[in-house]
Amino acid sequence: MASRAERTYAGEWLWTVDRLSLAAVGALMVAGLVFLMGGGPPVAERLGLSDFHFVNRQVFHLIPTIVILLGASMLPPRYVRRAALLTYLGGMLLIVLALYMGPEVKGSRRWFVLGGLTLQPSEFVKPAFVVLTAWLFAEGNRRKDMPGTLLAILILPATIVPLILQPDIGQTMLTTIVWACLFFTAGLHMFWVLGIGGIALLGLVAAYEFIGHVRARIERFLDPSSGDSFQVNTALDAFAQGGWLGKGPGEGTVKRILPDAHTDFIFAATAEEFGVVVCIGLVLLFAFIVLRSLAMARRNEDPFCRLAATGLITLFGVQACINMMVNVHLLPAKGMTLPFVSYGGSSLWSLALAMGFLIALTRKRPRAAILDRGIPADGYDG
Numbered sequence: 001m002a003s004r005a006e007r008t009y010a011g012e013w014l015w016t017v018d019r020l021s022l023a024a025v026g027a028l029m030v031a032g033l034v035f036l037m038g039g040g041p042p043v044a045e046r047l048g049l050s051d052f053h054f055v056n057r058q059v060f061h062l063i064p065t066i067v068i069l070l071g072a073s074m075l076p077p078r079y080v081r082r083a084a085l086l087t088y089l090g091g092m093l094l095i096v097l098a099l100y101m102g103p104e105v106k107g108s109r110r111w112f113v114l115g116g117l118t119l120q121p122s123e124f125v126k127p128a129f130v131v132l133t134a135w136l137f138a139e140g141n142r143r144k145d146m147p148g149t150l151l152a153i154l155i156l157p158a159t160i161v162p163l164i165l166q167p168d169i170g171q172t173m174l175t176t177i178v179w180a181c182l183f184f185t186a187g188l189h190m191f192w193v194l195g196i197g198g199i200a201l202l203g204l205v206a207a208y209e210f211i212g213h214v215r216a217r218i219e220r221f222l223d224p225s226s227g228d229s230f231q232v233n234t235a236l237d238a239f240a241q242g243g244w245l246g247k248g249p250g251e252g253t254v255k256r257i258l259p260d261a262h263t264d265f266i267f268a269a270t271a272e273e274f275g276v277v278v279c280i281g282l283v284l285l286f287a288f289i290v291l292r293s294l295a296m297a298r299r300n301e302d303p304f305c306r307l308a309a310t311g312l313i314t315l316f317g318v319q320a321c322i323n324m325m326v327n328v329h330l331l332p333a334k335g336m337t338l339p340f341v342s343y344g345g346s347s348l349w350s351l352a353l354a355m356g357f358l359i360a361l362t363r364k365r366p367r368a369a370i371l372d373r374g375i376p377a378d379g380y381d382g
Helices: 009-016 019-046 053-073 077-101 121-142 148-165 169-185 190-210 212-222 230-242 266-299 303-327 345-361 366-372
Strands: 112-114 117-119
Touching: 019 053, 019 266, 019 345, 053 345, 077 112, 077 121, 077 148, 077 303, 077 345, 117 345, 121 148, 121 169, 121 303, 121 345, 148 169, 169 303, 230 266, 230 303, 266 303, 303 345
Parallel strands: none
Antiparallel strands: 112 117
């Protein structure tokens, strides 16, 4: 194990990174593989694939996931900003291209298929969007000669309009919620916060009026008898059948007819086989990551790092909440993966980028660590 006095980059990273957060994310990845062994085989069987097709693919996806997570966590803040800018520009370009060149799936054009891999560019835009917005808000507060706040406001419509055109209402809502959180955290006047909230509400009403599948999902949520509510009813039945302790690994029966038991409804499949107790433990693990990251963000003295870390962990936490709330019928059905647990390449890689950025921004900066030990920082480039 590296010594605290070791000046190599790896040694410095090891002693400045938050190892508890890193371990918690690793625990989510391992838990995802275990739970996927229960939810994946029935879906693979329905599709005529080998039983452990999705498990094997998830292991394959986890290799670049770990590389992205560790690589991003080693970046200094200025390189986090640069990586976010490049990711954002590349992702937005691919989103626009997908509108014209991507395959149409259930009426939406959100994906590219490259060499057998399905890539969803909007997944990568989210963490990059958060970092850039945080930087603009921070610069707007720090430098009066830069219209950072105005640019931070304009970047929202520039990002969500292509998402609406796909259409991808779920990602649009998630992006807007996180942006609103950053807007509030940046210390802007409550008048503007309420105004933005009103605009968001009008946008939701417009989506209900003009986008058919959004209206159908909201109506099914409010009145299950108004349409096909098979997914949600089956998910609730999985919780009821599993009880507190579950039926045991591989013993679930409801999961065999549960759509998307390996992705959007893996939480319900987990409840049937491992029980509500394990689901509560999973919720607590997510809560630990969110609360610890918020505490570290609060202690950070750099406005950009504080804002960006808050936005990234909000992105992570809200996405997890949406998935789990859909599974227990507290929100209308929405295609949102459970971070690091659900099957999926694009989702895993983008979440790895987001958490890598977060860990990088909440690291103890080497210069601060040297000053804490009473050693002059002169001549040391942290």
